[in-house]
Amino acid sequence: MRITFSSYMSIPPAWKSVILIVIFFILLYKYLTRNHSYWKARGVPFEPPKFLAGSLWEVFCGRQHIGKHLGYLYGKYNKAPYFGIFVMGKPYLVLRNPEIIKSITIRDFPNFDDRTFACDKNADPMSGNSLFVLKNPEWKNIRNKLTPIFTSGKLKLMLYIMKKTGVEVEKYLEKYDNQVIEIKEVSSKYMTDLVASCFFGFDTNSFKDQDSEFRLVSRRMFEFDIFNSISLFSYFFVPKMVSWFKLKLLDTNFLKDVFYTTLRNRASTNQKRNDFVDLLLQLKENFNENNNGIHFDTNCMVSQAITFFIAGFETTSNAIAFALYELCLRPDCQEKLRREIGESLPNDVEITFESIQKMKYLDMVLSETLRRYPFGPFLNRECKEDYVIKETGLVIEKGTPILIPIDGIHNDPEYYSDPEKFDPERFSDGIKYKSQSCQYLPFGSGPRNCIGDRFGLICAKVGIIYILRKFRVERCETTPDPVVLDPKSPFMMPLGGLNMILKKV
Numbered sequence: 021m022r023i024t025f026s027s028y029m030s031i032p033p034a035w036k037s038v039i040l041i042v043i044f045f046i047l048l049y050k051y052l053t054r055n056h057s058y059w060k061a062r063g064v065p066f067e068p069p070k071f072l073a074g075s076l077w078e079v080f081c082g083r084q085h086i087g088k089h090l091g092y093l094y095g096k097y098n099k100a101p102y103f104g105i106f107v108m109g110k111p112y113l114v115l116r117n118p119e120i121i122k123s124i125t126i127r128d129f130p131n132f133d134d135r136t137f138a139c140d141k142n143a144d145p146m147s148g149n150s151l152f153v154l155k156n157p158e159w160k161n162i163r164n165k166l167t168p169i170f171t172s173g174k175l176k177l178m179l180y181i182m183k184k185t186g187v188e189v190e191k192y193l194e195k196y197d198n199q200v201i202e203i204k205e206v207s208s209k210y211m212t213d214l215v216a217s218c219f220f221g222f223d224t225n226s227f228k229d230q231d232s233e234f235r236l237v238s239r240r241m242f243e244f245d246i247f248n249s250i251s252l253f254s255y256f257f258v259p260k261m262v263s264w265f266k267l268k269l270l271d272t273n274f275l276k277d278v279f280y281t282t283l284r285n286r287a288s289t290n291q292k293r294n295d296f297v298d299l300l301l302q303l304k305e306n307f308n309e310n311n312n313g314i315h316f317d318t319n320c321m322v323s324q325a326i327t328f329f330i331a332g333f334e335t336t337s338n339a340i341a342f343a344l345y346e347l348c349l350r351p352d353c354q355e356k357l358r359r360e361i362g363e364s365l366p367n368d369v370e371i372t373f374e375s376i377q378k379m380k381y382l383d384m385v386l387s388e389t390l391r392r393y394p395f396g397p398f399l400n401r402e403c404k405e406d407y408v409i410k411e412t413g414l415v416i417e418k419g420t421p422i423l424i425p426i427d428g429i430h431n432d433p434e435y436y437s438d439p440e441k442f443d444p445e446r447f448s449d450g451i452k453y454k455s456q457s458c459q460y461l462p463f464g465s466g467p468r469n470c471i472g473d474r475f476g477l478i479c480a481k482v483g484i485i486y487i488l489r490k491f492r493v494e495r496c497e498t499t500p501d502p503v504v505l506d507p508k509s510p511f512m513m514p515l516g517g518l519n520m521i522l523k524k525v
């Protein structure tokens with residue numbers, strides 16, 4: 021039957037509205053599903069999309085953690101070098117093959133040097149200027165300038181701050197002998213104090229002051245309710261929402277005020293602490309104008325300090341907490357590590373940078389912990405120009421977002437036998453081979469990898485040494501086994517904490 025304009029006009033108004041609504045939804049559906057044949061047309065295996073949620077329905081429903089879901093898909097498409105998914109109708113390419121990952125993150129890096137991470141610099145200048153978010157050429161310029169502040173020599177000068185915070189943890193834990201403690205909160209306090217001191221020159225005292233504002237602020241940053249998990253999700257997957265709704269990544273006003281206060285104090289007292297504040301100030305002074313017009317002004321400096329604070333404290337405290345959790349389930353590994361600590365530092369001798377470097381088993385324990393629990397469960401890159409994957413001939417179109425599922429790779433039995441087992445021995449030869457072949461990616465890969473990896477590892481090692489040389493951690497009735505990850509968080513964080521019993525040795 022043909023519907024003409026005059027027959028339409030004769031339809032009662034209520035029916036007209038119904039027809040318009042139906043047409044609207046049909047058009048919307050067509051628009052949102054317009055790309056759903058994208059991967060099929062290119063011969064790429066793909067996870068069939070569901071309307072709106074695409075291939076991440078389980079994640080949107082809160083039933084599965086995004087890292088574990090990508091890991092599950094990684095296992096499902098185990099014959100393919102990559103597979104396709106859809107997020108809100110947009111096609112994403114998920115890489116499986118380490119050689120292809122290497123090409124994209126290292127060899128052909130210039131074509132994949134940015135993340136798809138969105139940020140509206142005008143609405144949120146603090147986050148927009150952060151190294152994590154910056155796009156080239158600004159990113160490269162700032163990264164080159166910041167890299168030297170993380171050299172071993174500079175970190176060595178900050179060891180005194182780490183040791184001071186380690187002593188605070190030790191004193192704090194004395195009160196909990198033979199009691200159940202939630203170790204994630206302890207490690208978060210340790211890292212909040214440490215990072216606040218190193219990057220803000222500020223004594224936060226989270227162990228003495230339960231209401232320390234720094235700790236309250238840092239805790240809020242990683243507490244995910246439905247609203248901030250949608251917001252953070254949009255930064256990674258729906259960048260348009262960020263500009264439409266002028267979303268702000270984080271409320272950084274408090275951190276900004278603290279940093280400015282520190283700058284004023286340093287200027288008036290000429291105090292030097294050999295911390296990152298001193299290094300950032302030096303960098304600002306030496307930053308000449310010959311940088312493609314890119315400035316490293318005070319705002320940019322504050323933005324980096326805030327980035328380092330946020331990127332540093334939760335990642336590293338997670339690693340400490342998960343290491344102690346695994347050690348409480350594996351008393352044999354714990355004893356081996358305590359022996360190593362005892363032999364390297366007999367009679368409570370002073371911890372030195374060199375003694376930490378020599379603790380091989382401690383390094384193996386942390387490497388294995390980060391294999392099992394990489395904080396960021398996926399890496400993310402954007403394709404700048406059409407690119408041909410030489411191994412398969414697939415053309416990745418300009419603008420295609422790429423995901424690298426770290427958890428899937430870290431649990432692939434082809435690279436790690438019995439991957440569910442916590443086994444530090446698999447890193448007895450170090451991580452070099454596995455990192456270089458892109459089978460081990462807790463700190464990412466290529467020039468855009470983690471800038472703070474060495475700082476994070478030293479902080480984690482010092483924290484673990486201070487705890488284990490005085491205490492044994494044991495499993496208790498409320499120790500989770502297996503760990504449940506918080507599905508609302510895009511990061512691999514434990515849901516409900518990590519309880520264990522602490523016993524003085």
Ligand code: HEM
Nearest residue numbers: 152328331332335336396462463464465468469470472476
């Ligand atoms: C155990 C601790 C840590 C883990 C597991 C970790 C992990 C990561 C990962 C996976 C990335 C993305 C890399 C990529 O895309 O290839 C990253 C980037 C980054 N991390 Fe870390 N990180 C840790 C500690 C730190 C610390 C202590 C800092 C600062 C002091 C830091 C600062 C950054 C920054 C600024 C970036 C962005 C780098 C860029 O885009 O140039 N991270 N980190």
